[in-house]
Every structure is written in structure tokens, then in C-alpha cells.
Amino acid sequence: MDRLWLYMLCYNEELMLPFTLDYYSRFAARIFVWDNMSTDSSVDICRCYPNVTVERFNTRGLFNDRIMQRIKNSAWKKARGKARYVGVIDTDEIVFHKDGLDSLLDQAYEANAAIVKQPVAYTVYSANVTRPADDFTLSPDNTSILCGPSGGKVSIFSPELREINYKPGAHRFRPKGRNLSEFVGGLWFHYSHVLGAEVMAKKYEDRWERLSYQNKRHNWGRHYALKYDELVAQMSEGTTRLSDIL
Numbered sequence: 404m405d406r407l408w409l410y411m412l413c414y415n416e417e418l419m420l421p422f423t424l425d426y427y428s429r430f431a432a433r434i435f436v437w438d439n440m441s442t443d444s445s446v447d448i449c450r451c452y453p454n455v456t457v458e459r460f461n462t463r464g465l466f467n468d469r470i471m472q473r474i475k476n477s478a479w480k481k482a483r484g485k486a487r488y489v490g491v492i493d494t495d496e497i498v499f500h501k502d503g504l505d506s507l508l509d510q511a512y513e514a515n516a517a518i519v520k521q522p523v524a525y526t527v528y529s530a531n532v533t534r535p536a537d538d539f540t541l542s543p544d545n546t547s548i549l550c551g552p553s554g555g556k557v558s559i560f561s562p563e564l565r566e567i568n569y570k571p572g573a574h575r576f577r578p579k580g581r582n583l584s585e586f587v588g589g590l591w592f593h594y595s596h597v598l599g600a601e602v603m604a605k606k607y608e609d610r611w612e613r614l615s616y617q618n619k620r621h622n623w624g625r626h627y628a629l630k631y632d633e634l635v636a637q638m639s640e641g642t643t644r645l646s647d648i649l
Contacts, residue, residue, distance in 0.1 A: 405432035406508050408486040408562075410478050412471055413449075414439040416494040418598055420448045422539040423494050428452055430504040431490065437474050440464075467615040468571040468623045475569045482562040487512050488519065490559045491573070495597075498558055499541055500589035501649070507589045508559070516586030517561040518578065524555025524591040525648065532638040534599040541592070543649045548597055549642035555591040571623050590648070596638055604631035 409431040413420065427434060434455045438446055439462055449455045458478075462470050479489040488508050490498065498521060500507035511519045528549045529536040536547040556574055560567060564580040596603050611627040618624050629637070 404484075405486040406505060406512075407431045407488050407490060407559075408479070408482040409434045409490040409492065410475070411436050411492050411494055412439070412474065413437065413441060413445055413494050414466075415441045415443045415445060417441075417443040417445050417448060418535075418602075419494050419539075419594065420445055422594070423497070424449070424452050424455060426497060426541070427490070427504075428454060430508075432486065435478065437478065439471075462615070464613060465615040466610045466613040466618060466624065466627075469615070469617050472569055472571050472573070475573055476567055479562055479567070486562060488559050489562045491567070491569070492558050493573075495594040496556065496558060497541065497592040497594060498589055499592055499649075504589075510588060511559075511586035514584070514586050515582065516584050517564055517580060517582040518557060518585045519559040519589075520557055520585050520587050521555055521589045521591035522587050524553040524593065525550035525643075526553040526596060527592050527594045527645065528596045528638040528642060529599045530644075532596075532600050532635055535602060536597045536599075539594065539597055541645070541649065543646050545645050545649075548645050549638075550592070550645055550648055551638075551641045551643070553591070553593050555593075558591070571621070596634070600631055600634045600638060603634050604629075607634070 409427050413436050436449045437458045449457045475491050482489045530547050530549050538545055538547045564578050566579040568577040607627045614624055
């Protein structure tokens with residue numbers, strides 16, 4: 404049985420994908436990228452990795468949290484009996500352990516844990532907030548990125564759960580199953596702002612314009628209304644060097 408299968412949602416993430424796939428390919432036997440009809444080179448990048456399978460889904464150009472919620476709540480069920488754990492992430496989310504993700508998952512499996520939680524989470528920013536970081540790697544000597552506190556997510560769990568029941572955005576969940584025990588370890592990083600404020604402002608503008616009726620009705624994705632100056636201010640407060648964290 405494989406240690407980990409990974410499920411990832413993607414839309415026009417050609418800048419982040421090589422970093423994320425390089426990282427998780429070291430630990431995941433299989434990676435399934437659910438692509439929302441990207442118009443950049445995201446799909447071509449995915450096909451360069453032998454352990455990556457691309458699944459396409461079409462929201463007709465809209466950013467629709469309800470559809471993405473359904474994928475996150477169901478796609479991983481095909482890993483039952485084939486993988487000990489599954490990871491359900493966005494393209495810019497990294498679960499890290501100082502001894503490697505394999506070590507974290509082995510410890511959790513030995514503890515018979517169904518859910519792997521990270522007690523500390525960080526949003527990752529460019530050290531120079533107005534342009535992308537020079538180096539996206541998770542290394543102690545990395546001085547091109549900074550981190551600030553984040554709420555984090557539960558991204559790794561056993562496919563033997565009956566349901567994970569993510570809420571829209573996947574920050575909240577209500578799992579069901581015989582075994583709901585948790586193992587706490589590692590760190591959760593959200594690389595959402597490592598591309599710099601200018602790139603992020605354009606990405607936010609695009610998502611804000613494409614918000615579905617359901618998103619607007621329920622106020623999902625309201626943070627995409629942030630403008631360039633607001634992102635710069637957000638990225639300039641309460642930061643710590645990644646090297647100090649690791």
C-alpha cells in the first residue's frame with residue numbers, strides 16, 4: 404500500500420506548480436491535479452511528472468467554491484485500500500516536517516491516526532513584497548521569503564474515513580468514520596503571496612471578477628476584493644524569516 408496519494412486543485416498556476424509538484428513528488432506515489440480549464444501551461448507542466456494524473460473540470464469560467472468543495476469531498480475516496488493517507492490541497496499549500504513528510508506520515512500511521520494536523524500555520528510572502536521571491540524552496544538558508552501567521556487547514560487524512568465534509572474554502576471540516584483520532588505534527592505553509600503583491604493583485608482581481616453567484620450570495624472569497632496597496636500592507640506586517648522558522 405502506498406504511503407500517500409495527493410489531490411490538488413489548479414487554475415492557471417504555471418508559476419507555482421513546478422515548486423509544489425517537485426516538493427510533493429518526493430513523498431506522494433500518485434498526484435491527481437484537478438484542473439479548472441487552465442489557459443496557461445499548467446497542464447503541460449503536470450504532464451512532465453510521471454506520477455501526476457490530470458483531471459479536468461469546467462465551471463464555465465466562474466470561480467465556484469461549491470464545485471471545488473464537491474471535488475475535495477469526494478475525489479480522494481478512490482484511494483481507499485490503495486494509500487494509507489491522502490492529501491487534499493490547493494496548488495500553493497505545503498505540509499512540512501523537518502524529517503520529511505514520510506516521517507510524519509509513518510509516525511501518524513504507527514499511532515493509528517486518521518487525521519494528521521499541523522499545530523502551526525504560516526502564510527508565505529516575498530521578502531520584497533512588490534516582486535516574486537527569488538527562491539521558493541523550503542531551506543534554512545532561504546532569505547528571499549518571509550512568513551506571517553495563518554489559520555491553516557487539515558489537509559492530510561486517512562481515505563478510510565467515511566466523509567471529510569469540508570466546508571467551502573476547506574478551512575472547516577466535519578469528518579465521519581469509525582476512527583477519528585488525530586496526530587499532531589509538522590507545519591502548514593500557504594505560499595499564496597510568494598509571487599509578490601503585483602502578481603497577487605492581478606490574480607485577486609481575476610478571481611473577484613469570476614466569482615460565481617453562489618460565492619457572492621454566501622460571501623465566499625470576499626478576500627479577493629483586496630487591492631494592490633492592501634496586499635502590500637498585509638504582506639508587510641508581522642513577518643518572520645522562513646529560515647528562523649525552520
